[in-house]
Amino acid sequence: MTSPTSESAPAQNALSEEQRAAAFAQVNSRVGRDGLPRVGRAPIPAKFVLFVTCVFVVLGLGGVVVEHYFGGGAPTTTTIFAPAPTLEAPTGPQLSATTEAMMGLKQIGSARAAQFTLLDQSGRKWSLAAHKGQVVVLTFLNAHCNDLCPVEGAEIRQAETLLGAMSSHVEFVIVNSDPNHTRVVAHPSVLRVGHLENQRTVHFLTGPLEQLNAIWIDYGLAVKVGLRPGQVAHNNVMYFIAPSGRLRLLAVPFGNEDHAGVFSLGSADISRFARGIASVAVSLAG
Numbered sequence: 001m002t003s004p005t006s007e008s009a010p011a012q013n014a015l016s017e018e019q020r021a022a023a024f025a026q027v028n029s030r031v032g033r034d035g036l037p038r039v040g041r042a043p044i045p046a047k048f049v050l051f052v053t054c055v056f057v058v059l060g061l062g063g064v065v066v067e068h069y070f071g072g073g074a075p076t077t078t079t080i081f082a083p084a085p086t087l088e089a090p091t092g093p094q095l096s097a098t099t100e101a102m103m104g105l106k107q108i109g110s111a112r113a114a115q116f117t118l119l120d121q122s123g124r125k126w127s128l129a130a131h132k133g134q135v136v137v138l139t140f141l142n143a144h145c146n147d148l149c150p151v152e153g154a155e156i157r158q159a160e161t162l163l164g165a166m167s168s169h170v171e172f173v174i175v176n177s178d179p180n181h182t183r184v185v186a187h188p189s190v191l192r193v194g195h196l197e198n199q200r201t202v203h204f205l206t207g208p209l210e211q212l213n214a215i216w217i218d219y220g221l222a223v224k225v226g227l228r229p230g231q232v233a234h235n236n237v238m239y240f241i242a243p244s245g246r247l248r249l250l251a252v253p254f255g256n257e258d259h260a261g262v263f264s265l266g267s268a269d270i271s272r273f274a275r276g277i278a279s280v281a282v283s284l285a286g
Helices: 016-031 046-070 097-103 149-169 210-216 267-285
Strands: 117-119 126-127 135-141 170-177 202-205 222-226 232-234 238-241 248-253
Touching: 046 135, 097 267, 117 210, 135 149, 135 267, 149 170, 149 267, 238 267, 248 267
Parallel strands: 135 170, 170 202
Antiparallel strands: 117 126, 135 238, 222 232, 238 248
């Protein structure tokens, strides 16, 4: 009795033609045209997809929270604090690293300051070009002093006093940031509240809205008008323009706003900011 050969007896596990084609296709799909095995794609469990989605949602919310509390609602920028300026006058106010950081002081290169001509509180023309050779401390406040005006006014007044004889080399210029009140007023609130009316080196400048708007754009001032009358908001900036007419440094004035919208700052911080203003002005004038 002879045993059946493979040709004469069918194998118990023989594949049908359809099964062979399916197996061939599966193997072929894992081999590339170069003969190398391909990396297969395992099915991703639905729970894993849900977990990853939740993680990204949490991270996204965290970014919003961080931006809200630390970004101030503005685009994030990198600020490199410049070394404290060296004062030429040995008796001048000193600018410490702490004061520099508190002011948000940073060097901004040496671009030529955008020129402008406006009217001061006496109706006289004041132009940046005419004051080349002097240090110009430039800032922006509302005519009716309904912004950071009380704080900056006090800082400017103290800074001018600290400058002493050097004050003749420095001009403090406040450009109007209120689009609702652009006419010339002999005693504007911005100077009266800040006790700056009798400071001969302090000028409050205004003019037609078209001119003011061009200056706001040139110096990066964002002015927003609210729905209620007199409701105007803007960012706070203070520029230091060298006698050469070039922009040198930028500071960021600040204060605390109460429920009535009135800004204030502790006397110690106002004095420190004032010393910083005077220190930078002296360093540029020298």
